[in-house]
Amino acid sequence: DVKVTQSSRYLVKRTGEKVFLECVQDMDHENMFWYRQDPGLGLRLIYFSYDVKMKEKGDIPEGYSVSREKKERFSLILESASTNQTSMYLCASTRDLYNEQFFGPGTRLTVL
Amino acid sequence: TQLLEQSPQFLSIQEGENLTVYCNSSSVFSSLQWYRQEPGEGPVLLVTVVTGGEVKKLKRLTFQFGDARKDSSLHITAAQPGDTGLYLCAGAASGTYKYIFGTGTRLKVLA
Numbered sequence: 001d002v003k004v005t006q007s008s009r010y011l012v013k014r015t016g017e018k019v020f021l022e023c024v025q026d027m028d029h030e031n032m033f034w035y036r037q038d039p040g041l042g043l044r045l046i047y048f049s050y051d052v053k054m055k056e057k058g059d060i061p062e063g064y065s066v067s068r069e070k071k072e073r074f075s076l077i078l079e080s081a082s083t084n085q086t087s088m089y090l091c092a093s094t095r096d097l098y099n100e101q102f103f104g105p106g107t108r109l110t111v112l
Numbered sequence: 113t114q115l116l117e118q119s120p121q122f123l124s125i126q127e128g129e130n131l132t133v134y135c136n137s138s139s140v141f142s143s144l145q146w147y148r149q150e151p152g153e154g155p156v157l158l159v160t161v162v163t164g165g166e167v168k169k170l171k172r173l174t175f176q177f178g179d180a181r182k183d184s185s186l187h188i189t190a191a192q193p194g195d196t197g198l199y200l201c202a203g204a205a206s207g208t209y210k211y212i213f214g215t216g217t218r219l220k221v222l223a
Contacts, residue, residue, distance in 0.1 A: 043200065044213070048210060105152065
């Protein structure tokens with residue numbers, strides 16, 4: 001059974017804290033994505049990685065950075081969390097672009 | 113900026129009713145996917161359509177890709193409570209690596 005796991009289901013942080021969200025996939029997929037999901041806005045792409053140490057900005061990269069040191073792991077970093085980063089964060093992976101994306105269960109982050 | 117608009121945004125129906133969800137854009141997509149997301153989970157792929165005019169069926173769900181590949185619809189026949197969830201369409205434009213997601217349709221089927 002293929003799987004994408006995320007380090008936390010729920011996270012509460014304070015403004016200004018550094019936040020790490022981790023995602024691990026066990027399918028040997030090349031491509032991994034970080035999205036945020038907000039009501040009425042759908043899923044918006046934050047960053048995308050197509051190989052180890054390779055990354056590209058998505059539609060809303062401001063305030064975020066990413067790290068991909070190993071093929072199976074893709075981390076999202078909020079350098080200094082702000083209240084407008086309160087959201088649901090979803091990680092996904094896919095073997096080939098344009099194919100099915102497998103999603104993790106999401107991390108609901110609240111920044112106070 | 114490419115946009116995918118879904119309608120309706122919310123839908124509450126009785127078990128056994130039929131419904132259609134629409135996904136529209138002014139942009140052409142090389143492929144389009146439909147996902148369903150249940151509370152507390154990530155989206156799960158239902159179908160991918162790639163050819164203009166294509167129709168795919170998945171049990172009681174029928175998916176259609178518009179002839180011009182700018183729009184798609186999802187029709188559910190005889191809805192059941194298990195169909196409850198958030199339905200998302202996602203389109204990929206040629207030459208890009210990413211999918212643009214629609215705003216979602218939240219469906220509730222009452223027993």
